[in-house]
Amino acid sequence: MDESALNRGVHRLTLSDSTKRCLEALREAAGVDEGPIERHSARVFFIMERLATQASIRIDREVAACAALLHDIGLYEPAASARFYLRHGRDSAQEIIDAFSWSDERTRRCLDAIELHHRLRPQWNAGAEVELLRLADLVDASRGVVTLDLDRSWLRSLFRAIDRRGLQRELLRHSLRGAPCMTRGAIGILLNAPRRTVHP
Numbered sequence: 001m002d003e004s005a006l007n008r009g010v011h012r013l014t015l016s017d018s019t020k021r022c023l024e025a026l027r028e029a030a031g032v033d034e035g036p037i038e039r040h041s042a043r044v045f046f047i048m049e050r051l052a053t054q055a056s057i058r059i060d061r062e063v064a065a066c067a068a069l070l071h072d073i074g075l076y077e078p079a080a081s082a083r084f085y086l087r088h089g090r091d092s093a094q095e096i097i098d099a100f101s102w103s104d105e106r107t108r109r110c111l112d113a114i115e116l117h118h119r120l121r122p123q124w125n126a127g128a129e130v131e132l133l134r135l136a137d138l139v140d141a142s143r144g145v146v147t148l149d150l151d152r153s154w155l156r157s158l159f160r161a162i163d164r165r166g167l168q169r170e171l172l173r174h175s176l177r178g179a180p181c182m183t184r185g186a187i188g189i190l191l192n193a194p195r196r197t198v199h200p
């Protein structure tokens, strides 16, 4: 991957007003610009886009970008635990997205993508963005151990262009509040990881 093309891609990611607002909200919650979760979220979006292109799946890019940016925002809820952070994430995202003039269907798909991204089973029925976020998060969080149909050299370029520094520490810091549950969840997700993007 040409890294300057990826950087232009990051700018494309922030072009719409809705996407900009989601990025601002993530930065406000994290208390930092371009922190580990923001970089993870950007990589997740690019992986979603790549998987969609490779499998010839049409996605709503703005819904996908907003879902990717907000999918881990629940980690920053003061009352969140590993068990409930997905629900907190959905609620926080809803407050942000309700200010957009989105249809009920787009809002539902974005919020489902956030809440269901640790499900063990495919979520195509909830929408392509929902399942692609689940798969992309798995690829990035596993450091590319799970690659699906992605080319390893493309993934390495992505990890170089948007570095992974601090991600494990950040996830561990937030997951300590519910470590046993998070660990069980992570093992379950990895054991159920698909080898390919299988679109019904």
Ligand SMILES: [Fe+2]
Binding pocket: 040, 071, 072, 137, 141
């Ligand atoms: Fe994530």
